[in-house]
Amino acid sequence: MNFDRKDLSNIQLLDLYKRLLKPRLIEEKMLILLRQGKVSKWFSGIGQEAISVGITAALDQDEYILPMHRNLGVFTGRDIPLHRLFSQWQGKKTGFTKGRDRSFHFGTQEYKIIGMISHLGPQMGVADGIALANKLKKNGKVTAVFTGEGATSEGDFHEALNIAAVWDLPVLFVIENNGYGLSTPTNEQYRCENLADKGIGYGMESHIIDGNNILEVYTKIAELKASLAENPRPVLLEFKTFRMRGHEEASGTKYVPQELMDLWAIKDPISNYREYLLRISVLSEELDEEFKAKIKAEIDEHWAITQAEPDIVADLSEELNDVYEPYDFEEVNHSNEVENIRVVDAITQALKQSMERHPNLVIMGQDIAEYGGAFKITEGFVEQFGKERVRNTPICESAVVSAANGLSINGHKAIVEMQFADFVSTGFNPIVNLLAKQHYRWGEKSDVVVRMPCGGGTQAGPFHSQTNEAWFTKTPGLKVVYPAFPYDTKGLLNTAINDPNPVLFFEHKQLYRSVYQDVPKEYYTIPFGKAALVKGGTDVTVISFGAGVHWALETLSKHPEIKADVIDLRTLQPLDVETIYTSVKKTNKCIILQEDTLFGGISSDISALIMENCFEYLDAPVQRVASIESAIPFVKPLEDQYLPKVRFEQQLLELLNY
Numbered sequence: 001m002n003f004d005r006k007d008l009s010n011i012q013l014l015d016l017y018k019r020l021l022k023p024r025l026i027e028e029k030m031l032i033l034l035r036q037g038k039v040s041k042w043f044s045g046i047g048q049e050a051i052s053v054g055i056t057a058a059l060d061q062d063e064y065i066l067p068m069h070r071n072l073g074v075f076t077g078r079d080i081p082l083h084r085l086f087s088q089w090q091g092k093k094t095g096f097t098k099g100r101d102r103s104f105h106f107g108t109q110e111y112k113i114i115g116m117i118s119h120l121g122p123q124m125g126v127a128d129g130i131a132l133a134n135k136l137k138k139n140g141k142v143t144a145v146f147t148g149e150g151a152t153s154e155g156d157f158h159e160a161l162n163i164a165a166v167w168d169l170p171v172l173f174v175i176e177n178n179g180y181g182l183s184t185p186t187n188e189q190y191r192c193e194n195l196a197d198k199g200i201g202y203g204m205e206s207h208i209i210d211g212n213n214i215l216e217v218y219t220k221i222a223e224l225k226a227s228l229a230e231n232p233r234p235v236l237l238e239f240k241t242f243r244m245r246g247h248e249e250a251s252g253t254k255y256v257p258q259e260l261m262d263l264w265a266i267k268d269p270i271s272n273y274r275e276y277l278l279r280i281s282v283l284s285e286e287l288d289e290e291f292k293a294k295i296k297a298e299i300d301e302h303w304a305i306t307q308a309e310p311d312i313v314a315d316l317s318e319e320l321n322d323v324y325e326p327y328d329f330e331e332v333n334h335s336n337e338v339e340n341i342r343v344v345d346a347i348t349q350a351l352k353q354s355m356e357r358h359p360n361l362v363i364m365g366q367d368i369a370e371y372g373g374a375f376k377i378t379e380g381f382v383e384q385f386g387k388e389r390v391r392n393t394p395i396c397e398s399a400v401v402s403a404a405n406g407l408s409i410n411g412h413k414a415i416v417e418m419q420f421a422d423f424v425s426t427g428f429n430p431i432v433n434l435l436a437k438q439h440y441r442w443g444e445k446s447d448v449v450v451r452m453p454c455g456g457g458t459q460a461g462p463f464h465s466q467t468n469e470a471w472f473t474k475t476p477g478l479k480v481v482y483p484a485f486p487y488d489t490k491g492l493l494n495t496a497i498n499d500p501n502p503v504l505f506f507e508h509k510q511l512y513r514s515v516y517q518d519v520p521k522e523y524y525t526i527p528f529g530k531a532a533l534v535k536g537g538t539d540v541t542v543i544s545f546g547a548g549v550h551w552a553l554e555t556l557s558k559h560p561e562i563k564a565d566v567i568d569l570r571t572l573q574p575l576d577v578e579t580i581y582t583s584v585k586k587t588n589k590c591i592i593l594q595e596d597t598l599f600g601g602i603s604s605d606i607s608a609l610i611m612e613n614c615f616e617y618l619d620a621p622v623q624r625v626a627s628i629e630s631a632i633p634f635v636k637p638l639e640d641q642y643l644p645k646v647r648f649e650q651q652l653l654e655l656l657n658y
Helices: 010-035 049-058 072-077 082-090 122-137 155-167 195-201 214-230 258-265 269-279 285-308 316-321 343-357 381-385 397-409 421-442 486-498 547-557 577-587 602-617 636-642 645-656
Strands: 143-148 171-177 205-210 235-240 338-342 361-365 390-392 413-417 448-454 479-481 503-508 516-520 532-535 540-544 564-568 571-573 590-597 623-627
Touching: 010 049, 010 072, 010 214, 010 269, 010 285, 049 072, 049 143, 049 171, 049 214, 049 269, 072 082, 082 285, 122 143, 122 155, 122 171, 122 397, 122 421, 155 171, 155 397, 171 195, 171 214, 195 205, 195 235, 205 214, 214 235, 214 269, 269 285, 338 343, 343 361, 343 381, 343 486, 343 503, 343 516, 361 397, 381 390, 397 413, 397 421, 397 448, 421 448, 448 486, 479 486, 486 503, 486 516, 532 547, 540 547, 540 577, 540 645, 547 564, 547 590, 547 645, 564 577, 577 590, 577 602, 590 602, 590 645, 602 623, 623 645
Parallel strands: 143 171, 171 235, 205 235, 361 390, 361 413, 413 448, 448 503, 479 503, 540 564, 540 590, 590 623
Antiparallel strands: 338 516, 479 571, 532 564
């Protein structure tokens, strides 16, 4: 192995050696503890340390790194106290996730490390968002994100590279090509000779680096870091290396030919570098032993600290309280000056006034810049706020949602517009596995609003008409808002943007330009979890949201003899159960109307809640009305049959006659 020290001093050479030794010696300790049954699982990075160590050493302490589960050298390179790492792996309270996640599935703002989720790919989009925030701040900082050769097959990899290239984001995309994705060799994962060649398709600079040569890694990263500070751009780096142990220890390495193991054992990054330092008389045997003894003593000392910590005792209130970032609702009142506007105008006003109120707010979506979006909601925003904050995106919902999360991590607020709510399916993974779980897992907010133009009645067919709120009301950590009127739309959208938690904000397309209301011209907010009683009565409680509220009111207008409480839920998560229970206890009958298909919809949960908490007040079974169990069709007769508007009238009358 050829080492080129360039202009590195002896002190720097030795520092890199000590940085290499530390993760190796920790791993050797963990493998012993694993065999003793004192550690439950271990993902070994033995043989790959030079990549983590070299990159971390070359970056500033305040530059974000997004590692994977084989990058112990990143964590030790940032000088995290070892007992905190050990406590994390052992599920102790002083770990980074309070026992809620294992291994390196965590982040820490203190050390500017953002850990992975098991789905691998989304972290590359997160790196895009972090880098975008750096670019907006003009701070010259670089972001490094790790992935393995296996994850380069994921769509998120390609989406993230494409976004970074289009936006000239200062990201180092680090591929650790270690030969195997669990047991699948590289020749069964891709056909190009080198993964670095994939950069060509994105117009991206790329390099192939010997991942076992610490000096080549360190000097190349240092060189690129200086270059990216002057000329922000993404760079794709393929590090050739090898995984000397199993994917995790239980899986072993029987699937690897022995001659391959022997070949890479000769290329061990630590023993080779050690021999080089001895050869040039920078390191002596005595100094080497001194380094090792000191690190081993530190490991033993910190392991003892972790072992002395008590096991976690489950605390129900703490678990539930940590699902969301705490948020004290800021009530902003308005003057009496109003104007009669549509739902679509209310959204535009809320976005514009929030952009003025929050200079760190960025809006992203397909065609939202000069074109103004598919529904012209952001028309004129570029002229007022600039293209840096109003950003057209490529068609890659997953990486855009992940990038929004990265913006939040690096001090920004983000809004993502799904051109249609249907398209959120291609961004589903980062919403439910990244945004929703992030605060619970390691205490970091996800300050992201996803706008969801949704709903039928416009003959747009199966891919532009869904109302898919039930996909998200089931997921702890998300807030779901679904207004029906312009006044509520503006106030709730302002609150959604203020709230540091991820919010799915549903906007029914049929209501965009058909519903008018007097709305205050000034900025104001409406709290989440407060339903609106839009009509009062004593005969029956009608519960709905979105377009269903208008269908219910239209139906009731045809039957003036029916005196109904009509509850517009406005927010589905959190849900205002008190308003529901109070009404049901008064009317003794209840019917719930939703546009989504019936099975698994939110009406089922509301019905169950009423049956569990108001059973003795009911004079009839709770009724649910929803769309038929099919995809939503295109032509009007079929769509009218699909939607529940007509069936609602029939079931309402039957309920009243029960």
